[in-house]
Amino acid sequence: MPxxxxxxLTKDYLVFSxxxxxxxxxxxxxxxxxHNYRVAVEVGGPLDxxxxxxxxxxxxxxxxxxxxxxxxxxxxxxxxxxxxxxxGEQEVVVRFEDRRWVxxxxxxxxxxxxxxxxxQLARWIGTQLLERLEEHAGFRPRWLQVAVDxxxxxxxxxxxSGEGSSxxxx
Numbered sequence: 001m002p003x004x005x006x007x008x009l010t011k012d013y014l015v016f017s018x019x020x021x022x023x024x025x026x027x028x029x030x031x032x033x034x035h036n037y038r039v040a041v042e043v044g045g046p047l048d049x050x051x052x053x054x055x056x057x058x059x060x061x062x063x064x065x066x067x068x069x070x071x072x073x074x075x076x077x078x079x080x081x082x083x084x085x086x087x088g089e090q091e092v093v094v095r096f097e098d099r100r101w102v103x104x105x106x107x108x109x110x111x112x113x114x115x116x117x118x119x120q121l122a123r124w125i126g127t128q129l130l131e132r133l134e135e136h137a138g139f140r141p142r143w144l145q146v147a148v149d150x151x152x153x154x155x156x157x158x159x160x161s162g163e164g165s166s167x168x169x170x
Contacts, residue, residue, distance in 0.1 A: 006044035006143075007053050009060060014039045016071040018109075020116040023082060029096045037118075038149040039067055039125060043133075045142040054139055062132040066125055073109040075116045085110060118156025122148040126158050127168050 019034040041063050045053045076085050076094060086093045092108045094101045113120040126146035133139045145159040160168060 004044065005047055005053050006042055007056065007059070008040065008042045009056065009063060010038075010040040011060065011064075014041075014060075014063060014067055016067050018070050018073050018075050020075040022115050022117055023080070023096070027082070027097075029083070029099065032101070035150040037070075037121070039063065039122075040147045040149075040155075041129065042145040042147075043141045043143075044145075045139075054133070054141065055137070058137045058139075059133070062129060062136065063125075066128045066132065070109055070121075074103050074107055075121070076103075076108055076110050077113045077116050077120070078110050079112055079114045081114070083115075118148040118150045118154065119158060120156070122146040122156050122158035123168070126160060130160065130162075130168075 015036060015038050017034060017036050019032060021030045021032050023029045041059065043054050043059060047053060074092075076092065077083055078085050082096055084095045086095075087110060088105065091105055092103045092110070094103070111120075111124055113124055123146070125148065126144055129146065130141075130144060133141065141162055143159065143161045143163075145157060147155045147157045149155045
């Protein structure tokens with residue numbers, strides 16, 4: 001069996017606090033609430049000329065830049081079937097059935113996801129990280145995994161295998 005290598009990155013500061021709500025069971029929408037999320041990243045690939053998969057510092061810095069863009073914001077899905085997000089210049093109006101919320105625009109992050117679950121947040125962070133690693137570090141991993149913990153042991157995990165495939169759309 002050939003050797004395989006990967007690195008795991010978990011840091012005390014790879015965290016963000018954010019508000020959200022999700023739908024489940026088709027038509028149930030939870031109340032607005034928040035979490036103190038933690039993020040872990042794993043990257044697999046061959047060893048380079050330095051005998052490592054990827055530079056930990058570059059991985060750490062790129063992950064942190066992405067994660068901090070979510071910190072202390074209202075996270076809203078723009079690809080949800082039933083949650084309708086209308087972005088104005090000063091505010092964002094969100095509707096679900098007979099419910100309506102209005103948020104200051106500068107307090108929101110509109111994410112191209114179908115629901116702001118931990119799994120979808122992990123996917124969004126992962127696709128952003130793939131783009132940054134390729135553009136800024138010139139590195140394309142063999143595989144990438146991002147895990148988002150929303151509540152002390154409740155992890156949503158996304159894994160992408162890059163062998164023979166294009167990076168996913170963010």
